[in-house]
Amino acid sequence: MTKNISAPYIHTDKTALAKGGEWLVALAPVLVWSIFAFGARVITLCLIAALLSIALDYTVKRFVFKAKPFARIDIMAAVYGILSVFSMPVTAPLWIPIISAVLVVIAKNIRVFRAKRLFNPFVFSAAVLNLCFPAKMTAFTRPFAYFSPFSFSIDERLIDGYRVISPLQYMADGSVYEDGVLAQLYGYASGNLGEIAVAATALSLIWLCIRREADWKGTLAMLVPVLLLALVFPSDDAESNYYAFSVILSGAIVFLSVFAVNESHTVPVTKLGKIIFGAACGVLIFVTRKIGNGYEWGYFVVLLMNIASPFIEKFTKPRVLGVKKEK
Amino acid sequence: MILDFPGGVRPLSRTKLGKSNIEYISACSAVCIKADEGAKTVAAIGSRVLRGSLIGESGGTPVYASVAGVFRGIMELEDNRYFVVMNSGEDGEEAVYSPESRAITELNCADICESARRLSVVETRSGAPLWKMLENANGKFRRLVIDCTETDASGAINYRLCIEQAKALVGGAKLLLQATGALKCVFAAEHYRNAALESILKYANDEKLFAIAQLDEKYPYGDRAIMEALYLTTLDKNETAFDRGIFIVSPETAVALYNSMAQGMPMLDRYITVCGDEIAQGKNLCVPRGITLHDISVICGGIKKGGRLIENSLLSGKLASGALSDCTRTLIAAKKQTKARTECISCGKCADACPIRLMPLNVLAGDIDDLRDNCIYCGACEFICPSGIPLLKLIKKRCNAEAEQ
Ligand code: SF4
Ligand code: SF4
Numbered sequence: 135m136t137k138n139i140s141a142p143y144i145h146t147d148k149t150a151l152a153k154g155g156e157w158l159v160a161l162a163p164v165l166v167w168s169i170f171a172f173g174a175r176v177i178t179l180c181l182i183a184a185l186l187s188i189a190l191d192y193t194v195k196r197f198v199f200k201a202k203p204f205a206r207i208d209i210m211a212a213v214y215g216i217l218s219v220f221s222m223p224v225t226a227p228l229w230i231p232i233i234s235a236v237l238v239v240i241a242k243n244i245r246v247f248r249a250k251r252l253f254n255p256f257v258f259s260a261a262v263l264n265l266c267f268p269a270k271m272t273a274f275t276r277p278f279a280y281f282s283p284f285s286f287s288i289d290e291r292l293i294d295g296y297r298v299i300s301p302l303q304y305m306a307d308g309s310v311y312e313d314g315v316l317a318q319l320y321g322y323a324s325g326n327l328g329e330i331a332v333a334a335t336a337l338s339l340i341w342l343c344i345r346r347e348a349d350w351k352g353t354l355a356m357l358v359p360v361l362l363l364a365l366v367f368p369s370d371d372a373e374s375n376y377y378a379f380s381v382i383l384s385g386a387i388v389f390l391s392v393f394a395v396n397e398s399h400t401v402p403v404t405k406l407g408k409i410i411f412g413a414a415c416g417v418l419i420f421v422t423r424k425i426g427n428g429y430e431w432g433y434f435v436v437l438l439m440n441i442a443s444p445f446i447e448k449f450t451k452p453r454v455l456g457v458k459k460e461k
Numbered sequence: 462m463i464l465d466f467p468g469g470v471r472p473l474s475r476t477k478l479g480k481s482n483i484e485y486i487s488a489c490s491a492v493c494i495k496a497d498e499g500a501k502t503v504a505a506i507g508s509r510v511l512r513g514s515l516i517g518e519s520g521g522t523p524v525y526a527s528v529a530g531v532f533r534g535i536m537e538l539e540d541n542r543y544f545v546v547m548n549s550g551e552d553g554e555e556a557v558y559s560p561e562s563r564a565i566t567e568l569n570c571a572d573i574c575e576s577a578r579r580l581s582v583v584e585t586r587s588g589a590p591l592w593k594m595l596e597n598a599n600g601k602f603r604r605l606v607i608d609c610t611e612t613d614a615s616g617a618i619n620y621r622l623c624i625e626q627a628k629a630l631v632g633g634a635k636l637l638l639q640a641t642g643a644l645k646c647v648f649a650a651e652h653y654r655n656a657a658l659e660s661i662l663k664y665a666n667d668e669k670l671f672a673i674a675q676l677d678e679k680y681p682y683g684d685r686a687i688m689e690a691l692y693l694t695t696l697d698k699n700e701t702a703f704d705r706g707i708f709i710v711s712p713e714t715a716v717a718l719y720n721s722m723a724q725g726m727p728m729l730d731r732y733i734t735v736c737g738d739e740i741a742q743g744k745n746l747c748v749p750r751g752i753t754l755h756d757i758s759v760i761c762g763g764i765k766k767g768g769r770l771i772e773n774s775l776l777s778g779k780l781a782s783g784a785l786s787d788c789t790r791t792l793i794a795a796k797k798q799t800k801a802r803t804e805c806i807s808c809g810k811c812a813d814a815c816p817i818r819l820m821p822l823n824v825l826a827g828d829i830d831d832l833r834d835n836c837i838y839c840g841a842c843e844f845i846c847p848s849g850i851p852l853l854k855l856i857k858k859r860c861n862a863e864a865e866q
Contacts, residue, residue, distance in 0.1 A: 140854055142840035143795040144775040146473070150803045150848040206803065250807065347808075403809035403822065452818040454835050455467065456685070456698045 154209025156345045160338040161216055167321050167331035172224040173280030176327055179219045179231050186235035187215030194243050214238045217256035217393055220328025221386060221433070222263070225273045227287030234259040251399040253440050257390070261433035274300045274324040298324045301384035302430060305369070305423070315376065318383035329389040339392045348396035349405065355412030356391040357382060363420045386432040387419060400440040402447035410446050415439050462675070463652045466689035468816035469679035470776070470841045472614030475653070478736055479617045483625055483745045485730075486752075486760060487512070492527050493543035493784035494751035495519070496535050500542065506534040510546060512749075513556035513726055517544050522581050522590045527729040527749035529554060538783050543751070558725035565635050570598060573640040573718075580721040582728045586711045588788030591718065594708075595640050602641040603706040606691065607634055607715055609650035609657060610682040611734075612773040616791035618734040619712050621745045623650065623657035626716045629723075631664035631671075633715025636722065638670065641708045648712075649674040649687060681776055681839045684709055686816055698835060711790065731785060735761050737794035739768025753784050757792065768794040776840035777853075800849030811842035811852060821852045824859055833860045 169176045191211035195201040218234040237259035244252045264271050275281075275296040281288050301323050317323050321331040328335075342348035364378035372380070382388065391412065395401060401411045415435055422431035500519035504510055510526040517524040517535070526532065530548030537543075561568075561576065568576075578592035586608065607630070609619045623630060634646045648661050652675035665671035676682070676690050684702040687709060688694050694705065702709050717728045731750050736743035741762025748757065758764045770781040771793045781792060811821040817835050821842035824832055836856055843853040 140857075141771075141774075141778055141838075142776045142844045142853065143771055143778075143793075143797055144473070144844060145798055145800045145849065146470075146845055146847065148847045149801070150806045150808075151801075153806060153808075153847065398807045398809065403807055403812055403820065405809075451820060452812075454819060454831055455689075455695050455817045456700070457835060 151206065151209070153347065154213060156342070156347050157213040158209060160341045160345075160347070161213065163334035163337040163341075164220065164328045164331045165216070167334040168220070168327045171277040171321055171330065172327060174283040175224055175281045176219075178228065178283040179222065179224075179226065179327070180216050182228060183215035183219045183231035183235045183238070184212035185215075186232060187211040187238050190235060190239040191242060194239055199243070211239065211242060214242060214255040214259075217328070218259040220389065221256070221260040221326045222271060223274050223326055224281060225275055225288050225293050226270055229286075230263065230267070230270060234263060237262050250444055251440075253437050254394050254397050254400040257394050257433050257436045257440075260386075261437055264430065264433060272300075272303075274298055274303075274326075276324055277322060277330070300325045301380060305380065305384060315379045315383060318380065323384075325384070326386070326389075329386045332383050332388045335388050335392050342392075342396060348392070349408055351405070352395040352401070352408035352412040353391045355409040356395055356416040357387070359413050359416035360387060360420050363417065367424065381420070381423070385423075385430050387416075390415070390419075390432050390436055394436045400443060402443045402450060404447055404450040404452060406452075407443070407446045407450040410450065411439055411443060414442075463677050464649075464674055464690040465677045466679070466686040466816065467818060468814055468841065469677075469681065469686065470814050470845050471679055474614070475678075476611070476615050476617045476734075476736065478615075478734055478743050478745055479620055479654075481617075481621075481743075481745055483618070483621050483732065483747050485747045487528070487749065489528060489548060489749060489752050489756040489760075491530075491545060491547045491753055491756070492749050492751040493536075493538065493545050493753060494524055494527065495784075495787065496524070496542040496544050498542075500524070500535055500544070502532075502534055502544070504532050506532060508532055511554050511556045513558070513729060516546065519544075520590065522578055522592070523727070525556075525581060525727040525729060527751055541783060543784060555726070558727075560725040561722040565632070565639060568636070568639055570595065570640045570642065573636055573722075574598070576722055577640075577718060580718075580727045582714065582718050582721055583787045584710055585713045585717075585731070585788055585790055586709065588786060591710075591714060594703075598641045598708070601706060602643040602703075602708045604708070605634065605637050605641055605643040605646040606687060606702075606707055606709045607646065607648045607712050608682065608687060608709050609648055609654070609712050610676060610687075611651070612682075612791045613775055613778070613793060614678075614680055615736045615743075615775070615793055616734040617736075618732050618745050618790055620650070620654050620657050621734075622712045622716055622732055623648075623654075624660045626712075626720075627660045627664050629716045629719040630712050631661060632723070633717070633719035634665065634671070636718055637708070637710065637715060643708060645672060646670060647672045647674050647691065649676055649691060651676055651678050653678060681774060681816065681841065683816075683837070683839075685837075713790065731787070731789075733757075733785065733789060734791045735794070736791070737768070737771075739765045739796055740794035741765070748785065750787070751784050754781055754792075757785065758794075764794050767796050769796070771795055774840075776844055777838055802849045802851070805848055805850055808847060810845045810847065814841040814845040816841065821856065824852060824855045825850070827859070829856070829859050829863070832856050833863060836860070 188211045238255040241253045241255040241258035246252045276298045279296040364381040368374035369377045395412045418435040419432045496519045502517040504516040510532045512529045516526045526546045528548040530546045533545040536545045574592045574595040582591040584591045658673045771778040772781045772789045840853045
């Protein structure tokens, strides 16, 4: 019998390469809103990060890892590049996306335990950038104040003219954002490019779930604890309901709960593991926010959980059918 | 309610043969009926035999010629031994037997068991002789399950049998109930095959005896999946449904048992679906037992270049060779599909698809403890993997490599 012929003789037509396409579509609503709110500079930032990520990723695979038979162009690199731009303010100078692309490619190609990625690429980039250039990464401006898409870095005085305090920064001072929950939901509040567009992010999640790229349970598992904790530990300054929704809608919580929790390489493969991962992220983000004076700790929390995810996966391995539990 | 089991994969498309009637074929160039080590010939080698005449004995079961022609004795072909009867293509006469005269209710377990042996009825899910399964069955079984699911999404023969042979099917079920002592018979089929279940219910109108179950449209269906779906129980490793008192048979077995006993004629025919992209014309067929694959491909207009016949399932089936085996219910002509392999994206789809709840992707990291002990080689994981990773092949390779050490 011919050796190299074996079952199965049929495969799904879905390919891993198509995954990049699905994710690009998923990013579209957020991107559209972001361009609407912050203008054409968003396009420049995204293009730089996306194209550079693809090019670098290909180079690394081809020449550093010597991928066999040959390296493929991975659209996911562009997706991660764009996602990394989503956690920058619009005022970021154009060298920031260049650095973020490098960071994304580094994180994308670090493989450790069980060929898993150690860190989520775009969260890694956001975290490092926040650590190294805090001033540049928190220069929030009012939405609909458009900046030139081509000026390499934006004049400080120009930024100051439009500078506002983001909802998250309000919260650090013990107060809440006053313009209402709806403004935050639709994305009229200030903040990072992609993170403000909560409603658009929800659309992305729906698309990803329809295409079976995401599991809404993990996302929900991250949001619900935050909401509950915010209700239990309200701020003195505001109605407890209002505060709770403000907490969820500010900063990167929704953004991370959709895009980071569903990044398959860095979260546990098991269903229960995903839920645990999400819930742990939610709790830790809330705790760090309470004690960590308004900084966006979400990125670091996710990275921490990324490291923990292989262990979560081990513990949540489903019981093999038909095998009695060993005592 | 649609019953479900853990894991499994949804087929890419439904069969196109659900509406085509079973074609009855009686002429073919040769038949090769499997013989075991101690098989003996009864008819003289070189003599002319009728369709239905006794030609030998294998494993305690008599063997009958399924076509009229010249008996060639026992031959060895590709590691298997076969009783071979050559036929020049003409319809021969049939041997004459007298039908069972007693009513079903007068028969007891031993009678039916003996009839099944004498009439050489096989259980077509496993290919084992039915009488061996029925031996001492009385009282051991609680339920009889007629598994009307197809072995592959492209098959339709069980569906056609339910529609065209509903009377015989229900008659066979009554006989098996009598023989096994089971209290109730369940007909289980994929949920979109209501027509089949309805046509069965026309004859099986005794609610105390018969029930129907609609199963989800997922594959692979085996004992384990059926137990999960119907009885919410998990079979232990190495345990069969039999050990739990559930007697599962294919509809073909029931039909064959009933028809054979009613006519007194041994089981000479097999019901199969021949389908697939690589065959000229897909058909539901009733063919002589042991028909050669060559004859089958001629009946269906020939196999296209590069195509091969796969037994039972595209997910896990083996390449068919030689003659139709007793446990083949679907023959699918297919090409090996190759899918470009990329790196694992940790999507977890393979783990979701595994009916045993294993983590097939662990094979990539060399962690194969669970896989080695429990994998049933169903192929669902490799089917679903979007990265085109040959998981089943890897699992087999790794496990065999370890076993050899
Ligand atoms: S082949 Fe083995 S590991 Fe793969 S799905 Fe089937 S039982 Fe699970
Ligand atoms: S289905 Fe394929 S790509 Fe997805 S986790 Fe399993 S092996 Fe990896």
